[in-house]
Amino acid sequence: MSPSYLSDYAPLLIHILAAMIVAGALLSLSVLVGYRRPSREKSEAYECGIHPTGDAREPFSVKFYLVAILFILFDVEAIFLYPWAYVFRDLNPGKSLAGFYEMLLYIVILLAGYIYLWRKGALDWNR
C-alpha cells in the first residue's frame, strides 16, 4: 500500500491540530489576561441559584439499573425491526414470506424472555 493511503487522512490531522491550537490559545489567553477575585459564593457548585445540600453521589436503588437495562435491551431489539422493514422486500423474494416468519420467530424469542422476566418478578417494583 502506498503512502498516499495514509495521506488521505492528512486533512483530518490538520483539522484536529487546528482545533487544539485554537482551543488552547483561547484558554491560555483567558488565564493570562483575565482578572481573578475568588469569593465564597463564587467557589460554590453552580446549582441554578439554589443552595447546594449534601453530597451529589447518593446511592440509589438497584431497581433503577434493572429497569434501565431491561429498557435498553428491548429498545435495541425493537430498533432492529427498522432495518428489517427497510429490506423487507429483498428478504421475501416472490411470494414467500420467509423473512416475515424469521422476524416472527425473533419476536417469539423476545416474548419468551419477556415472560421469563415477568414470572421471575423482575417487573414487580415492590418486590
Next chain:
Amino acid sequence: MMPGEYFLEHAGWIPLFPLVSAALMLFLGRRLPKFAVNLFCVGSVFISFVFSAGAVYQLAHRAAEDRFFQKILFIWIPAGVYHTTAGPLANFAADWGILLDPLSSVMILVVTGVGFLIHVYSTGYMAQEGGYYRFFGYLNLFMFSMLTLVLANNLLLMFVGWEGVGLCSYLLISFYFHKKTASDAGKKAFIVNRVGDTGFLLAIFLSSVTFGTIRFTSRGFEKLVDATQYPGMLDALNIGIASGVFAVGMPVLTAIALLMFVGATGKSAQIPLYVWLPDAMEGPTPVSALIHAATMVTAGVYMVVRMNSLFQMAPFAMHVVAAIGALTAIYAASMGLVQTDIKRVLAYSTISQLGYMFLACGVGAFVGGVFHLMTHAFFKALLFLGSGSVIHALSGEQDMRKMGALWSKIPVTAKTFFIATLAIAGIPPFAGFFSKDEILWKTFSGGEEVFYKVLWVVGVITAGMTAFYMFRLVNMTFFGTSRVEHEVEHHIHESPPSMTVPLIILAILSVVGGWIGKPASLGGVNHFERWLEPVIFSPPAALAGLAERALPAAHREPMEYILMAVSVLIALAGIWLARVIYLQREGLADRLAEKWGPLYTLLHRKYYMDEIYDALFVQRTKDLATALGMFDRGVIDGVGVNGSGALTLAICRISMWWDTWIVDGLVGLTGTLVRLGSYPARFVQTGKLQSYALVIVLGVLLLLGYFLRHAMGMV
C-alpha cells in the same frame, strides 16, 4: 472383493468372538451357571473355527498368486512420513488390520481347531475346579491374543498379540495362585519372556527406521485400493534391493533378524531363554497343551517364517537360528531322558521339537518348519491331553514312577497316546515322520559345508533320543508292572467323553496330518509346500548368491532314501532300547543310573541351569540391590559417622562434599531456579484488576509495536 467371499471379508471377526466371550466371563462370569460358561466359551471358539475354515476355504479358491487378503480395520497409530534407510517412503502408520495369507491360514486353523478341541476337553478336565469361569475367561482371552498375533498385518499389532499371549500365559500358569510354585512359575515365565520381548521391540523400532513401515506386505488389498499407499516391508526390501540400498548380509538387516530371533527364543523357549517352559507345567494341563505345546510357543517360529525375507537377506542370522535350534533340540532331549514327572518329559520334548522347527528355518526350509509346527501341534496337544487324562485317572499323580500297567484300564487314553508317541518318534506313516524327515533332509541338503552335515547328525541323534524318552514314558506309564499307590488304584477310571473325544480326533489328525506334505520322493505331491510357496521370499535374480541354495532334487534322490532309512532306523533303535531298559530287564534302569551317576545327576538336575541362572542373574541382581543399599548406608552415611581412619574420613569428606555441594546442590539449584522462575509470575498475580488490565495493555502495545514494525517493513 470377489463375489461370495463372505468369510474372507469378515476375517476380522475371527479374533472377536473369543474376545467378547472373554469379556463376558471376566465381568459377569461369576454369576453365570456352568452350562452358560461352556456355551459361550466353547461356542465362541467354535464360531471362530467356522469363520477361519470358511475364510481359508475361500482363500484357497483363489489363484495361487492371489492368495492374500489384507484389510485395514482402522488406522491405529498414525505417525507421518519420516526418512529411513530406504528413503522417505510413505506415511508410516500402524494399522489395526488383518492379513490372511497361506501362512496365517495354517496358523488360524491350527489355533482355532486345536484350541476348540482343548476347550471341549477342558470342560471335562476342569469340571471340579474352582474359578471355572476365570479359567475359561483367560483361555478365551488367550485365543483372542493368539489370533491377533497370527492375523496381524504389521509388527506392532503382532506385538500386541505377542504380549497378550504372554499375559494370558502368566495368568494361566499361576492359575492355582495359592500354590507358591505355581505363582513363582508364572512370574518366571513372565520375566524371562520380557528379556526376549525387549529384543523383539528393538527389532520393531529398527525395522521402522530401516523400512519406513512395519506392515508386512502391500499385497492382498482389494482391487480398488491403491496398494502403493500402503507399502509393506517386503516392498521396501524389494525396492531397496533393486536400487542397491539393501544387500545380502548388510549389518542392519542382520541386526534386525537377530533381535527378532532374541524375541523368538523367549517365546519359543530356545537356548538361552528356555528355562521358563518346564516350570510352566505348574499350570492346568489343558493350558500346557494349548499354550505351552500347540500354539503360543510356536509364535517364535511363526514370526521367523513371517519374516523369512529378512532372514534370507541375513545369512549369518540364519546360521545362528539353525545352530541354536539344533543345540536346543539335542540339549532339551537329553534332559527329557531322565525326567520322572510325566508333564516335564513332555515339556522338554516340546522345547526339543521347537528346536527342530528353528533348525528348519535356519537352513532355509521355512515350509518344513511350519509343517512340523502343524503336525507337532496335533501330536503334542494329544500327548499333553493324554497325560492330563492319565493324571485325571490317577487322582492327580504326575510321577511316572508311581504309574504302570494302565493300558487296559484307560484304553482310549492309552491307545491315542500311543499313536501320538509313534507320531513324535517319527515312525511312518504317522504325521511326525513326514515333517521331521523333511527337516532332516533339508538340513542335509542345505549346503555343502560341514556345518550342515553336523546339524544333520545332531538332528538324527535327537530323533533317536526322542524315540527313546517317549517310549520310556509310554512303557513306564502304560506297560510293565503297576506301581500305582494302593488307594489311588481303586479310583482309576477312563475320562468322560468330553475328554476322550478330543483325544480321538487329535489321534486321527496325528496319523493323517502328515500326508498333505508327502514328499515327491515317496510318490506324493507336496501340497503343503505348494500352499505355502507364495509367502516364501524368493530373492530377486540380482542376488544370485542366494538363489543357488535351491538345489535340483533329482540327482539327490538316492541320498534322500538313505537318510530316510537312517532316521527311521535310529528311531527304532531308540524304541528298542527303551523296551529293553524299562520293560524287559527289571532294575536295569536303576543300575544304569548308578553306573553313570554323575551324568545322570547332571541330566536330572537339568545341567544345573536353574542354579546357574539363579547364581548368574537372580542373585547378582539381588547383590546389586544389596550393594547399592550398602553403598547408601555404608559409604554415604556410615563411613562419615564412624570415621575409621583419616583416609576413610578424607574420602568420606570428599564424598560428602560432593553429595552436599554437587549432588544436593544440583538438585537444590534446579528447584530454586524453578521456584525463582515462578516469582515473576506470582508478582504479576496480585489479584488487582487494574494491574491485570495494565499487563493486558502492555501486551497489546508489544503486539501492536511488533505488527507495526512488520507493517512498515511491507510499505
Next chain:
Amino acid sequence: MTPALADAYSLAPVITACGFGILIIVGDAFLPRGGKSLLARIGVVGALASLAAVTLASRHTDDAYSGLIRTDAFSLFLESLIFVITVLVMLGSYDYLVREGLPLGEYHALLLFAASGMAVMASANELLTAFVGLEISSIASYVLAGYRRTASKSNESALKYFLLGSFATAFFLYGAAMVYGATGTTRLDVLREMFVAGRAPGPLMLLGCAMILVGLGFKAAVAPFQVWTPDVYEGAPTPVTALFASGPKAAAFALLVRILVTGFGAANATWFWAIWVSAVLTMFIGNLAALTQNNVKRMLAYSSIAHAGYLLVALAARSEIGIAALLYYLVVYALVTLGAFTIITHLGEPGERRLEIDAYAGLGTRQPFTAFCMTIFLLSLLGLPITAGFLGKFYIFDSALKAQLPGLAVMLAMNSVIGAYYYLRLVRVMYFTEPEQEWTPEPVTAGVGAVMFLTAVAALGFGLFPGPLMTFATISAQSFR
C-alpha cells in the same frame, strides 16, 4: 432443499441448543419450585440433541448464510467436541448445584447458550459473525462465573471476567473494524483471495490482525493475556471452571486457527513470531506458577494456561499436521481437564471447602476409583505413554520438529518435565500421604461417576487407539486447503 433450509441445516446444532435453552427458560418460569430437576434433564437432552444435530450439519458442508457461516470437517469436529463437553459438564454439575442450593434452570440454559456461542465461533467464516459468537459465549460465561451469588469469590470472579473480558473483546471488534477499513470485507475467504490475487492489503489490516489476536488471546488465555485466568477459574463454581478450561478454550483456538490460517494465512511470516513468543511465555508462565500452588483448583488453572501454550506450539508449526495435532490435543486436553475438575467438584464438599492439596491425602485408600481416575487424568496431562496426553504431545512435538522449530520442541519437552513436578505431587499425596484428620469422601454419584469413567476411558482409549480420532483431526485440518 431450499437455500433457507440448507442454511438452517448448517446451523442446526446452534439452533437446537438455543431452542432448548429457551425452552428451559420458559419452563423455569412456570414450573413449581420442587419440579426444577426436570430442567436439568431437559438440559442434558438438549445438549445431546445438539450433538446429534451436528450430523445434520454434516449434510450441508459448504458456505451458508451468504458466506457468514462455513460448515466443514473442521467446524464439525469442534462442534462435536463442544457439545460433548457440554453434556459432560451438565452430568458432572447436577449434584454440585443441588449441594450448593443453586437454581437448576438458568444454569442449564446458560450452558446451552454458551455452547451455542462457541459453536458459532467454530463455524464462523466472517469476523462479525465470529464476534457475535464470541459475545454470546462470553456473556453466558460471565453470568456462570458469578453463579454462586452469595460467595464473594464467585462475585469477584464474575466481575473480573466481565471487566477484563469486555475490555479484550473490544479489541477484537476494533480489529475487525480496521480489517474492514483496510480491505472492505470481513469475510475470511475473501480476505484470502485478496492475498492470492496479489492485492496485499496494507499495514492497517495487519494492525487489525494484531487487535483480533488480543481478543482471542484473552479468550484462549495465552500470555500475556492470561492474567485473569487463575482468579476467575478459582472463584467460579468448579463445574463452571471445568467448562471454562475446556469449551471456550477450544472455541477460541478454533477461531484463532480459522482466522490466522484462512484469513491471514499469507501473512503467516508476520504472526508467526507473535505466536512463537506467546507460546514460550504461556508454557513457562503456566507451568512455573503452577509449581508453587497449594490449591488444586488454582494449580489446574495454571496448568490449563500451560496447555494453551502447547497448543500454540502446534499452531506455530503452520502446517496441516500441526493443525491436526492441535485438534487432537484439544480433544484430549479438554476431556482430561474436564474429568479432573469434575473430581475436584466431587470432593469439594459444601461451600467448596476442600480444595487444598493436603485435603487429597489418603484418597487412594478411601476412594480408589476416584483416585485412579484422577491419576489417569494427571498422567495424561503430564503426557506419560499409553495415555492420550502422550500421543497428543508427541504429535505436537513432531509437527514442531517437521516445521524446523527445534527450539519450540525443546521448550515443550522442558515444560513437560516441569509439569511432572506438580502433577506427580498430587498423585503422591493421594496415594502415599496419610491425612491429618480422618475423613470419608462423599460417595460417587451416578452423574459424577459417569463423567469420571467416560473421560478416563477417553484418556486411555485415545492413547491406545489414536487412529480414528487422529484421522478425523487430519481430515479436519485439510479443510483449509
